[in-house]
Amino acid sequence: MKEITIGANEEGKRLDSFLKSYLKEASGSFIYKMLRKKNITLNNKKADGKEKLSSGDSIKLFFSDETFEKFRGQKESSGFKNLGDALKTFGEFPVVFEDDNIVLVNKPWGVLSQRASQDDLSLNEWLIDYLYDKGELTKESLSTYRPSICNRLDRNTSGLIICAKTLIGARKMNEIIKDRSVEKYYRTIVTGRIKDGLSLKGFLKKDEKTNKVTIKDKDPKDDSYSYIETEYEPVEYIKDTDLTLLEVKLVTGKPHQIRAHLASIGHPIIGDVKYGGKKIKGLNTQLLHSYRLVFPDNMGEPFTDIEGREFIAQLPDKFKEFLE
Known part of the structure; x- marks a missing residue:
């Protein structure tokens, strides 16, 4: 029995x-x-x-x-055969906030948000290992519910990711992401001088074969395109290098949206060679970081501790080097 x-x-x-x-x-x-x-x-x-x-x-x-x-x-055993591997491989990631239902993690560059193939290790596997190591999960509980990430970042984009520890956490986080009531802000460095903030609107299509997106300003009347909206504000102009530090608000959330949208107005992210960014010695990725999240008010129980709160993920060292 x-x-x-x-x-x-x-x-x-x-x-x-x-x-x-x-x-x-x-x-x-x-x-x-x-x-x-x-x-x-x-x-x-x-x-x-x-x-x-x-x-x-x-x-x-x-x-x-x-x-x-x-x-x-046999699926049960296959799901556990790599238990612990992600934590051994990646080590500890910075946890910005944690309660009974969610974890906010500052993901480093080079780590997948979720695996692309069966043998990959990603933040999802790290989350399972992290909670299992803390004793908050058992193999029995994993067989009926697997904690997972709620929003994704590109492999080479760093910063805040919302992870759900429980089903109620997953449902609430997915709800506020879908209705856009959680505000997501990024920091990035782009080529050229940007003096004023702006809201960019357009339509995006991703080519799965090339893993690259195309943006059009006007509605192409094509169902393969999705509406996108990106807002940005200049934080600092770095005169000696003709670069601008931006804070970008992601209103909609589509693949490569920030990277392609900024490139489309002639201000590509440095290091982002895929979208025309300046190649920088010692930098093999785009300088894009999910910097802060602002949660909505009136979220209700059991989320009253994060209502209206802002959480910030510190910039990676490589990012700070370029600012200095």
């Missing part, structure tokens, strides 16, 4: 949906048959699968060990 105790991350799910996710290799007909025969019970009672789960509920599976392992499948 196997007993599962429902936690906050499974609360609100239907029993049959939970079982189909948990017993990955079992058919729906098998699960309903087990429910009818009381080989699967909810709180020691017969269930039909339509019940909504609550935290603390007990699900018992009266299976042999062989049957249980068969229907759990």
Whole structure:
């Protein structure tokens, strides 16, 4: 017999949906048959699968060990075989803020936000390792919910990423990202002098083969293009090098948006050779950093601690060198 105790991350799910996710290799007909025969019970009672789960509920599976392992499948073990590798590879990342539901991490250059292939290690894997190492996750809890990032940065863009530790955290963070009520600001250095702030609007299309985007000022009436909006304010003009330090507000969030939008007005980011940026000795990436996040007011429980708050991720050393 196997007993599962429902936690906050499974609360609100239907029993049959939970079982189909948990017993990955079992058919729906098998699960309903087990429910009818009381080989699967909810709180020691017969269930039909339509019940909504609550935290603390007990699900018992009266299976042999062989049957249980068969229907759990090999995916479980494959998901854990690299547990710990990301933390060993990357070491500790700066944590800017953490509570019971979210972690704000200052991602370094050169780290993927999420893996592009099965063998990659990314911030997602680091997050799992970080929480597992702290004792906040177990292999059992990972089998029903995997913490993950909520917003992405390019591999060579550094700075703040929102990570969800819990399902309620993921739902709320994805909601405020989607409705754009969380404000995202970046710091970057561009070629040329920019005297005034401006709001840029346009339409962006990404070519997956070249991993490069195209921007048009006017609506091309083509569904493959997405509307984008980028705001910026000059922070400092570096006269000796004819460079400007900018703070950029990402209103919409599309791939390579800031890089391509600034290049389209003749002010490419230094080091960003893909979009015409100046090649700098000793710099093999674009100088773009997710610098600060401002959370909206009135987020409600359990997010009152971050309502209206601003969080800042310190600039990387390489960025500071160029400013100095």
